[in-house]
Amino acid sequence: MKIKIISNILFVLAFLISLTGCGKDNYDEPGSTLIGKITYNGESLHLRGTGEAIRLQLYQDGYAKRDPISVYVGQDGDFSAVLFPGEYKLVTRDGNGPWVNTRDTVVVNLKGTATVELEVTPFFTVSGENLTVSSTAMNASFTINQIVPTAKIQRAMLILSKTQFADDVNNLFRKDFSDISVGTVSLSADISGNADVANAEALYARVGVQAVGADQAIYSEVVRLR
Amino acid sequence: MKIKYIIAAMATCMLSMTACDGFLDQEPDKIMTDDQIFGDAVMIKSVLANYYGRVTWGQHVADWGALTVLDEAAYCNGGPDHRSTFEDDRWRVYDYTLIRNINQFLSGLRATTVLKDSEKAPLEGEARFLRAWCYFNMCRGMGGMPIVGDEVFDYQAGMDITAIQYPRSTEVELYDYIIKECQEVYAMLPAEKQTNSARVNKWGAKMLEARSALYAGSIANYNNKMASPIKTDGGEVGIPASKAESYYKIALAAAEDVIKNSPYLLQDKRPDDKGLNFYEAVCVKDNNTEVIWARDYKYPGQTHGFTTQNAPKSHAEDIDNSYLGVVLNLVEDYELINTSTPGQKSLIQTTENGTYKFYNSADEPFKDRDPRLWGTVIYPGASFKSVEVVLQAGQLIRENGSWDIKTGDLNSKDEQGNLITSQNGPKESNEQYINKTGFYVRKYLDETPSSGTRGRGSEMWMPRFRMSEAYMIATEAAFELNNDKAIDYINAVRERAGVQPLTTLVFDNIVHENRVEFAFEDHRYWDMKRWRLADKIWNGNNNDEQARHRRLWPYKVVAPGDPNDGKWVFVEDFLFMSPNARYFKMQNYYNFLDLGWINNNPKLVKNPYQ
Numbered sequence: 008m009k010i011k012i013i014s015n016i017l018f019v020l021a022f023l024i025s026l027t028g029c030g031k032d033n034y035d036e037p038g039s040t041l042i043g044k045i046t047y048n049g050e051s052l053h054l055r056g057t058g059e060a061i062r063l064q065l066y067q068d069g070y071a072k073r074d075p076i077s078v079y080v081g082q083d084g085d086f087s088a089v090l091f092p093g094e095y096k097l098v099t100r101d102g103n104g105p106w107v108n109t110r111d112t113v114v115v116n117l118k119g120t121a122t123v124e125l126e127v128t129p130f131f132t133v134s135g136e137n138l139t140v141s142s143t144a145m146n147a148s149f150t151i152n153q154i155v156p157t158a159k160i161q162r163a164m165l166i167l168s169k170t171q172f173a174d175d176v177n178n179l180f181r182k183d184f185s186d187i188s189v190g191t192v193s194l195s196a197d198i199s200g201n202a203d204v205a206n207a208e209a210l211y212a213r214v215g216v217q218a219v220g221a222d223q224a225i226y227s228e229v230v231r232l233r
Numbered sequence: 234m235k236i237k238y239i240i241a242a243m244a245t246c247m248l249s250m251t252a253c254d255g256f257l258d259q260e261p262d263k264i265m266t267d268d269q270i271f272g273d274a275v276m277i278k279s280v281l282a283n284y285y286g287r288v289t290w291g292q293h294v295a296d297w298g299a300l301t302v303l304d305e306a307a308y309c310n311g312g313p314d315h316r317s318t319f320e321d322d323r324w325r326v327y328d329y330t331l332i333r334n335i336n337q338f339l340s341g342l343r344a345t346t347v348l349k350d351s352e353k354a355p356l357e358g359e360a361r362f363l364r365a366w367c368y369f370n371m372c373r374g375m376g377g378m379p380i381v382g383d384e385v386f387d388y389q390a391g392m393d394i395t396a397i398q399y400p401r402s403t404e405v406e407l408y409d410y411i412i413k414e415c416q417e418v419y420a421m422l423p424a425e426k427q428t429n430s431a432r433v434n435k436w437g438a439k440m441l442e443a444r445s446a447l448y449a450g451s452i453a454n455y456n457n458k459m460a461s462p463i464k465t466d467g468g469e470v471g472i473p474a475s476k477a478e479s480y481y482k483i484a485l486a487a488a489e490d491v492i493k494n495s496p497y498l499l500q501d502k503r504p505d506d507k508g509l510n511f512y513e514a515v516c517v518k519d520n521n522t523e524v525i526w527a528r529d530y531k532y533p534g535q536t537h538g539f540t541t542q543n544a545p546k547s548h549a550e551d552i553d554n555s556y557l558g559v560v561l562n563l564v565e566d567y568e569l570i571n572t573s574t575p576g577q578k579s580l581i582q583t584t585e586n587g588t589y590k591f592y593n594s595a596d597e598p599f600k601d602r603d604p605r606l607w608g609t610v611i612y613p614g615a616s617f618k619s620v621e622v623v624l625q626a627g628q629l630i631r632e633n634g635s636w637d638i639k640t641g642d643l644n645s646k647d648e649q650g651n652l653i654t655s656q657n658g659p660k661e662s663n664e665q666y667i668n669k670t671g672f673y674v675r676k677y678l679d680e681t682p683s684s685g686t687r688g689r690g691s692e693m694w695m696p697r698f699r700m701s702e703a704y705m706i707a708t709e710a711a712f713e714l715n716n717d718k719a720i721d722y723i724n725a726v727r728e729r730a731g732v733q734p735l736t737t738l739v740f741d742n743i744v745h746e747n748r749v750e751f752a753f754e755d756h757r758y759w760d761m762k763r764w765r766l767a768d769k770i771w772n773g774n775n776n777d778e779q780a781r782h783r784r785l786w787p788y789k790v791v792a793p794g795d796p797n798d799g800k801w802v803f804v805e806d807f808l809f810m811s812p813n814a815r816y817f818k819m820q821n822y823y824n825f826l827d828l829g830w831i832n833n834n835p836k837l838v839k840n841p842y843q
Contacts, residue, residue: 058318073835074828102461102819102842159460176317176773176816183774220461222819222842 037091041065041115043123045084047106047154052129053226054105055174056082061104061223063125065115066096082172082229092118097125105129105218105225107155129225130158130218131189136227138212140167143199145180147214149227153189155218163187164215164224165196167204173213173229179203187216209233267341271348277356280338284363285431287331289528290370291324292755294677294695295537297556299324303757304771307670307782307811309558310542312663317773317813321825321843324758326370329381335364336385358421362433362441365414368407369445373759374824375840376470377402380410400836403468405476408449412483415442426496429518429694431529436495440525440698443487443706448763450480454713455765463822463841470823470840478714485710491525491703492722498522499700499729507731508607515608515696515754516677525698536690540679545611545622546643546657546666550685555657558670559610560808561783564599566749567606568732575733576742581785581803589629589636589802595787598803604731609752611673613787613801618680624671624787625655629802631792638788638804643667651791659786661809669810670784676753701726701750709743726750762822773816775807782811818842 044051054061063086064075078097080086097113099106106127115121136149147165166173167180175181180203182196194214198204210233217224270276292299301308301316302323308314338360342353371378379399386397402410415438422435453472456462464471472480491497500514500523514523530536541549542556549555561581569579581598582590592598596614599606611617613624627640628651641653643660654660658668679691704722711719723746724734730750735742747760761767772780783805790800820842831837 072828072832074832100842101839102463161460176813178775181774181776183772220459 358418437526446484453477488707507604511608559672626786771815771817780814
């Protein structure tokens with residue numbers, strides 16, 4: 008009888024303990040949001056947004072470990088991260104992106120929501136693009152603006168994609184042109200016989216310009232053609 | 234009652250005083266003293282065998298999947314493989330555990346009194362060679378890394394660890410260290426050939442010296458020719474252009490030493506069958522004169538499944554087969570013997586005058602090519618173990634005055650009993666055990682009976698250094714030094730292979746020769762990196778014939794009454810199994826350092842693009 012009472016008490020105690028716990032060792036989820044875009048002269052840059060190709064790094068001082076938090080940049084130059092409140096340092100990644108590799112630090116004080124503009128100096132920009140596609144050819148005319156006087160063009164790319172993600176890797180069709188000079192450019196690529204393009208229900212187009220020595224190209228806006 | 238307690242208490246006391254009789258006192262058989270090790274030749278061998286078992290990195294024969302990463306072969310074991318980019322830690326080596334173990338071995342070896350100095354030297358040479366090989370594998374992936382010398386680090390609680398946190402060396406310092414170590418152990422190691430080239434001798438050390446110097450020289454040369462050379466401020470990555478000449482000179486001298494003084498020869502025993510000769514030079518251990526150092530395998534215990542996994546279906550000895558399909562990209566690089574442009578690829582014609590080009594036999598487009606093609610690849614109509622490997626995707630039939638392609642299931646026949654699709658394929662399918670490119674691999678495929686079973690596995694070795702590399706290192710180093718001997722060295726390799734000698738030599742000939750000679754031998758990736766060509770060849774463009782895998786499928790013409798009946802046609806296409814082109818980004822020239830290592834040792838600086 009006595010034993011039964013003791014075991015009952017123990018059982019109830021164990022049950023009660025199982026209801027407590029998990030008090031101190033859990034954090035609340037991070038609640039602050041960092042929103043930003045990569046700009047030149049205040050205008051967003053158009054980039055490759057797939058494959059984690061362009062990323063920024065957030066560092067926070069005062070901790071033993073120094074692993075950066077990666078922030079991935081979308082194809083319209085925008086990025087966002089959900090973080091704990093605090094002071095962060097935002098930098099571009101070494102050698103990454105179609106801009107001059109300066110790696111200046113932007114300090115972000117995050118509490119609630121913060122918006123940052125990360126100003127960079129691209130080697131080139133693309134403007135005034137006019138992209139069309141016929142059954143046999145893709146035609147593009149656009150202007151390449153030289154921003155960094157010493158930069159040289161490695162190649163220009165005409166790109167077609169069946170999704171709105173269009174870049175040097177995500178595409179149905181890509182044609183590279185070398186020997187391109189700054190200014191207004193008209194390019195044409197033969198797509199006759201390309202069944203993928205002919206059969207695509209949706210078709211998006213984009214042009215890109217890659218500077219010599221840059222790991223990424225700068226792009227035009229994505230246009231829907233079909 | 235009380236007495237009983239007293240007796241019990243006394244008995245307990247007395248028992249507690251006995252014990253320790255000695256039957257538990259045994260010498261530990263898991264922990265050995267240094268003298269126990271070094272007093273016994275078998276023990277020394279087993280310690281070294283442990284180290285030899287831990288130094289296989291990069292593309293190797295026991296890891297067939299690694300052979301699909303580049304532009305040599307494609308994954309055929311199932312549905313499409315979406316690989317495109319290269320991982321930041323692709324073939325990265327960071328093995329300070331091994332280096333510490335080797336240093337423990339060295340300090341024990343040097344201290345022991347049971348061996349004579351003359352007996353110690355070759356053992357020390359072997360251990361230090363393996364340590365240099367480990368550093369070399371780290372360096373070609375990441376650039377300069379900490380050099381710890383002979384030190385064995387021990388951690389005691391509370392000690393100041395910043396003293397044992399070493400910063401990275403420069404890339405120059407690490408290559409110089411490897412070269413110096415190789416030169417020192419060269420004098421310690423034996424000169425004779427070793428059984429199955431499994432243990433290293435002084436010629437292996439010379440080859441590592443030559444290869445390291447060549448890699449360092451080409452980074453000094455080609456990195457600085459890039460629009461924006463890849464380097465760090467501290468020199469952990471990047472070698473000054475002024476160092477190129479001295480490195481090329483070291484490489485040339487070391488390679489010439491191996492060519493002139495070593496007991497190895499370019500194996501050339503079958504003048505009538507150069508293809509088989511090349512296969513035997515690379516893949517057959519008996520009476521081999523070619524291979525200087527290899528990862529050897531031996532049954533029982535040390536075997537691998539390469540033959541099991543990659544044998545043609547018609548020749549399979551177990552349920553596995555056809556994992557790897559060689560891609561057309563590689564096949565076309567083997568030039569036609571009578572080509573007017575020796576030293577370059579020869580494309581395969583599939584159309585002529587607006588229709589198919591008709592070939593008289595399945596092997597006609599291939600059999601008059603560089604015999605190394607036969608030795609490396611099983612192409613349609615070639616034989617393995619003296620039995621033909623039939624590769625037939627389907628029939629080309631004549632219907633209503635036009636040609637039509639007809640395909641069926643594996644091993645299907647039409648009403649007249651003619652084969653439609655071979656049991657080997659190639660076939661478009663997401664299933665495993667079907668070839669999808671039109672070519673099988675021959676290099677490393679073992680002809681030994683039952684080597685293709687899961688139970689036994691294959692003893693096929695993987696050569697790490699062989700004689701033709703000495704010739705190719707000499708070629709490249711001499712070429713970069715504007716030395717006229719370069720063309721003689723490359724022609725020695727080409728003559729052994731059975732192709733025309735070159736009359737003039739340009740850089741692209743060297744790129745081409747390395748590709749066809751050393752396919753699947755863990756050269757291509759590192760070559761493309763050190764020449765800074767990788768980002769140009771593997772440019773990520775899905776419409777690029779070099780960057781994306783391609784296939785070539787054979788069809789047999791079945792059109793009774795037509796003059797082309799019984800002939801063969803070929804259809805070329807991008808390989809559906811590899812929908813994405815290979816894309817080598819600038820950041821792939823050097824592996825990223827793991828952030829965990831940097832947290833443990835804040836003195837490590839990151840690599841570019843990281």
